[in-house]
Amino acid sequence: MLFEALTLQLGYNATLVAIGATLLGVSAGITGTFLFLRKRALVSDAVSHATLPGVCLAFLLMASFGGDGRNLLGLLIGSAVSSAIGLWCLNWLTRNTRLAEDAAIGAVLSVFFGFGIVLLTVIQTLGMGRQAGLEGFLLGSTAGMLWSDAMVIAAGGGLTLILILLLRRPMTLVAFDPEYAAARGVPVHLTDMAIMGLVMAVTVVGLKIVGLILIVALLIIPAVTARFWTERSEHVVLLAGLAGGVAAYLGAAISASAPNLPTGPIIVLVSFALFLVSLLLAPGRGVLAAVLRHRRFQRRVHLRQGLLALAQGQPIYEKLTLRLLRRAGLVRADGVATDQGKARAAKALRDERRWEIVRGDQTHEAAAALYDGLRDIETVLTRDQIAEVDSMIGGPQGVAV
Amino acid sequence: MTLELATTAGRIAEPASHENSPLCVRGLTVTYGQKPAVFSVDMTIEPGKMTAVIGPNGAGKSTTLKAALGIIKPVSGQIQVFGKPIDEQRGRIAYVPQRASVDWDFPTRVIDVVMMGLYRELGLLGRLRNRHKARALDCLSRVGMRDFADRQIGQLSGGQQQRVFLARALAQDADLYLLDEPFAGVDAATEKAIISVLKALREAGKTVVVVHHDLATVTEYFDNVFLINTRKVAEGPVETAFTADTLQAAYGGRLATAQVEQLSRAVG
């Protein structure tokens, strides 16, 4: 069953949903990256919750004019309008009052959502009842989706992706370095609005598949995941798109393969699994790599400090330093330096003197900037330069024992 | 510098207590990520003196202070305050953070900020009495801010905010005062007011340590200097430790030769 789902053999609708979800996942991953890099990830939470009143009002409006209240396109237009109003409120609050953005986000999302709930109960009490199926927008529901709905989603996902491709240059510039972008003549404010517009588009298209509570996951998690693997901006964007697309495709397929596997939550959980792997195992920014690096670094600091203390005849208090020195065979168990320890200590101290000269000398400014207390001087200066520095210190000094 | 290796086991022992020093730091290393901000620094502050901590931007001045106070966690290092671990001596230290480190839009008045300095005295639930309020007002008078007691803190100028922070430190009635860049971006009147308060503290036998960035005023304001650039460069009385050589060593190429000459003339 899962195999059939993965190879798109579960019928026309399921295939359309899977394609739509994948397009949506790619769009969400990319759009979310811009949002994440602007440090406004949770704005999407406000935007998505703010869609609810719009959905309900659109339903009421369409129904009261005698149309079909469930027309997906109409509902989505309504959701777009109300999330735009929510976004406007959010921006107004942060700009004109002393509230920070996080408070404005919380206020908008809870109030709009609360009002949406009121409208939902109104719809219920008007006798249109549960058959309106608007609850489906909370958590998404692809089961029993109409062919026309699936088309709307697939088309919406594709359209959003095209918009992203058109706008990628200015958005990348603004997301990574707004000041530089402004200097280059990119309209920063307008681009920010375009990013928000795309967030709204992704949210609206995703409403039916993942639901308004979980759509924010599609915008945030792939971007965060991608960030672990690369420092280069274009790559973050591409990887986030890939992570989003893969998660959405796998999620849609898994969900179609068996009953009781709701699409939205499955997509989110697959997305999280990708995140978790990246958090732990990514080279460079991953946790495992960082732990190993930090331990190595801490040992180097302690060893170096211990050697300098030995060279200058200062007592060593830190137990870890002593243990490391002992393990390296640089001091004996009673804390006295071994011959090797004395030699290494003298070298460390001499390097310190060399660094002192280098850092006090304007001609070596570039090398001096690399000083961090640990770097071996041989890695920044040539043999000749070191000899020159040494001549300023004087010949190797004997170490009194 | 004599090069002498420790040859007796007795040298590697518990640190001798520096009971005379209000603040004694040994082997302090602090890193941000992989880059050491402060590397293996020793510092011994002399009691009853005003000491300036000096060094180029990013040299680890504030970091040293924050690590000494236990605000940030060092990779290694020992810190003693009046010969004891800092946690036993919290009541004897007053700290004035950088002005930019807090949100001045916080809903509170000037007098409330000063009374925060009484926290250790009042504890969690101690009643705030009239004498406490009187003391806070007195501290505000000493920095020339008595008339601003009921203002919301966001309505003050930068210099006024700095003076409020100083008043809070005064309310602590400590023996050791640590100030992080108190003169950064303040007006001349504030600088004058602050320095006269600090000098009065010294007259009263207190110890004052200031992270300072204005080399031109060092000789005028301070008794001792501590020069740092990731590592300690020099430490001691202004006359011996604040010289063209030590400045060159601390600032390297970053200080123009003319500047150094001018400063060393000021040093005398």
Add this chain to the structure above:
Amino acid sequence: MSGEEFVPLSLTPMLIGVFAAIACALPGNFLLLRRQALIGDAISHVVLPGIVVAFLLTGAIAAWPMMLGAAGAAIVAVVLIEAIRRLGRIEPGAAMGVVFTTMFAGGVLLLEQTDTSTVHLDVEHALYGNLESLIWLDATGWSSLLYVQALMHLPVELPRIFLTLIGVSIFIGLFWRALKISTFDEGFARTQGIPVNALGMALVITAAIAAVAAFDAVGSIIVIAMFICPPAAARMMSNRLEGQVAWSVFFATLSAVLGYVLAGYGPLWLGAYDAVSAAGMIATVSGLILAVAAKFGPCRSRTGAPQAA
């Protein structure tokens, strides 16, 4: 409206709403000032997986296991957010977004996989509760307040949320000074020997307990609204922390009472005959209060230099 009608049908839901609103608004003040306002959002999302897991473990819908499950989930979420933020060096908002959506998704999935047809446990209920159903059938009027027999049959949510409110108030009162100092100036607080990290964690746990107790009665959407809207509106009214907290309690009370009345009686006045969601209406009213305060509040604009990033 007579006592015979008001006391059994409206008094208890209204009181529960008011207590829940205040219990959330109190810690909300500090979360707001610490730029942690959205912790409330995160907590209220993870309550769902918490109660589902508790249901799976105990196999029954009972108040205490569910509250413990929800509280446990809240603490797990807070720890996870902190861990991901630090380990992955990710900004707090994004870390929060990762954690609460994932846990919520897990909760929904578990719920779908479990046969809950026999019990009243669904996502909608978790989101907007059922304040209207918390009635006091044994009451016959105001005089019932004096009869032990009738008081015994108060809805259990009432004493529970009341005790939570007392607990939250005691925490805030006891640590008022330390909370204020560490919220304003964390570095200084550390030099004063205030255990800043532990206190911050205690504040979040207090908020979580308030959220869980309130959630039990009124659903999670109200919880987010009450964490943020009354304190945010109060922020526009006063330049002193004491004043801000007092205003926030007033606004929380006003939202709860007004919201409940509008939800229950508003449709009747408009000629309809069914009430609308009280939880949703309370959130809506708190938003309207915030809007008015943001437009006209005496202290609505920023003071002081913008904080260095």
